[in-house]
Amino acid sequence: MLTEKQLNEIREHLENAKNPLFFFDNDVDGMMSFVLLRRMIGRGAGFAIKSSPELDKSYANRIDEFSPDYIFVLDKPMISQDFFRSAEQHNIPIVWIDHHDIDVGKLGDNVYYYNPIKNKEKLHEPISYIVYKISRRKQDNWISLAGCIGDNFLPEFISEVAYEYPELLKRNIKSAFEVLYNSEFGKIISIISSAMKDRTTNVVFLMNFLFKVNSPIDILTESESNCRILDRYKQINHTYEKLLEKAKRVARSSKRIAFFQYGGELSMSSDIANELSYRFPSKIIIVAYVKGNIANVSVRGSVDVRKITIEAIKQMPGATGGGHENATGAKMPAEYLLKFRNLFEEYFRR
Ligand SMILES: [Mn+2]
The missing domain is CATH 3.10.310.40 (Diaminopimelate Epimerase; Chain A, domain 1)
Incomplete structure (x- = not known):
């Protein structure tokens, strides 16, 4: 885990940022990390990074487009030199929070790098776990939980979420996979994941929905504000279930x-x-x-x-x-x- 001092530093960066630009990994942990911070400070645009493993130079155009005063990079193991150069030229600090075990080499003076794996206890909690410890917004615990489960990590505060939403989560769940495959709550991870594989306009729609949503039940219950997201899920899930049935037959035999x-x-x-x-x-x-x-x-x-x-x-x-x-x-x-x-x-x- 990051130290309390490190968490405080990141809080300070977030407070200072008047027009932040967020880049995050194209998965549920990345998305939920951004959503948690966005809900905390109420400002900033965000982009899921589709280039892998590196945040490549094509994203440097976003710097010109948005003229941010701060850049936050979440859950991404590598950043290209062109991207660094562009941020440096514009004099923009980069706050980079990651949990992959990787040597990032020498970083510029404008880069603030945080990674729990570099700390004494070499744990690699998901970024949505770390970011929840930064935002400290209890009402968002389920958002962090979804990100953690997406990264196959079971956080200690799952018991709080289970207590609040007994219809979605049993008590005494033993593993992240059990949440994913054997609970109502697990559906949320699949819903977010399938929406993230959609066209850009729909990903933007998803983000705007997540900025405001009040509870996990509002994601799962069909309404005017989320039918686009649920339709996508149903379509992908149909294909998935069919393939899974075949795969299970193979595995059984x-x-x-x-x-x-x-x-x-x-x-x-x-x-x-x-x-x-x-x-x-x-x-x-x-x-x-x-x-x-x-x-x-x-x-x-x-x-x-x-x-x-x-x-x-x-x-x-x-x-x-x-x-x-x-x-x-x-x-x-x-x-x-x-x-x-x-x-x-x-x-x-x-
Ligand atoms: Mn990730």
Whole structure:
């Protein structure tokens, strides 16, 4: 966690900022982090960053467009040199709050970098957790919770939210996945996530809705103000449920390794892989989304799957990948997919 001193510094930056510009990671944790700060100070525009892993120079145009006096970057591990240069030229401080374990190198005098992993206790709480400790707005605890669950993290204040909304959350929930797949509250994360994959105008609509919304129930209950968001969710969720059914059938009939491949317009491999790993905890899950001759693969397992993922991509020209011990991702020419699968089969037969 950040220290109280660091939290105070960030509060001070936020107070000083009269016209802040926010950039945040394109996921639920990133979005909720921005929403929490926006609700706290009531000003500032925000953009989800779609370039990965870096906040790239295309976003520097936003600096000219908005002439901010402060830039806040949330949940993003890297910022391009062009972006830094543009902020420096305009003399704009950058407050950068991240939780990825990465070496950012030497930063300019105008950059204030905060990362809990650099502190004594090397924890990497989601940014929406940290930002909630900054805003201290109790009424927003559920917004922070949604961001945390999106990052597979169970915060201690879940009991408060469960107490306030017993119809959405049971007491004694044991894991973030349990919230996601086994509670009404979990739907909120899927709703936000699917809305973020929508056209820009609809993402703006979502943000404006979240600036004002009073309770999680207002997200889940269909009304004039959120029907656009819920329609999108229903459409994506329909596709998701159909794919998941197929994937579950595959997982049920497979031994150690469940391999599921699909195509179509929407990439959902990490979502499907996560849910399969929750429903089949003893199996190693490989989900591949194939489009044209590229395969996007998500791997999950309760054993170390990173080692074999990295070993495998080394044998495949043009493949990239990596991640955490129990969750990895890889991108490869589709022709290697069978080889990738076979390497896992062989490795875990040993
Ligand atoms: Mn993120």
